[in-house]
């Protein structure tokens with residue numbers, strides 16, 4: 001299979017919806033991405049496109065966050081959801097999507113990338129619960145991780161790390 005990682009185009013909307021409904025037991029994640037788009041909170045969606053089968057195999061969505069350090073806002077982004085259709089799994093598609101997301105957000109100048117997920121999977125990219133620790137978030141805990149994208153954070157106490165409002169409708173994880 002030949003997978004290309006590229007920004008989602010408007011014509012991918014139906015495929016993105018199909019991947020999300022195919023990857024999660026509830027419709028919440030598909031609704032989340034739609035609501036983020038409606039609210040203008042999406043920073044970027046990257047899709048993994050199977051060039052031979054001409055279909056979207058997976059995606060990662062990146063949305064604006066409001067994070068504070070020392071009382072000042074710092075540019076921060078949430079990475080959620082990450083999804084790869086079952087028939088394309090365990091071939092590094094998610095890894096390629098996440099590596100692409102990190103690269104794009106680093107280039108864009110974001111300081112922190114937050115994720116909620118399995119530490120065993122996300123630690124390989126440099127995400128750590130330690131980096132997210134101290135931020136005030138309803139997701140705070142061992143599964144709430146962050147990655148420093150520019151090699152250093154401003155000094156001062158960590159404040160809120162607020163996801164976009166659309167996340168409030170999620171019943172489970174982000």
Ligand SMILES: CC(C)(COP(=O)(O)OP(=O)(O)OC[C@H]1O[C@@H](n2cnc3c(N)ncnc32)[C@H](O)[C@@H]1OP(=O)(O)O)[C@@H](O)C(=O)NCCC(=O)NCCS
Nearest residue numbers: 023081082083084088089090091092093094095117121174
């Ligand atoms: C989580 C998810 C995105 C992973 O997608 P994926 O494309 O299979 O992920 P990758 O292939 O990049 O890596 C997954 C595993 O496969 C392994 N792998 C990668 N290439 C491989 C290969 N060629 N052969 C065997 N294993 C391989 C990776 O090392 C990794 O192993 P580990 O996590 O067990 O240590 C996918 O399973 C999914 O969509 N799940 C449902 C939705 C979900 O839970 N999303 C995350 C929360 S938002």
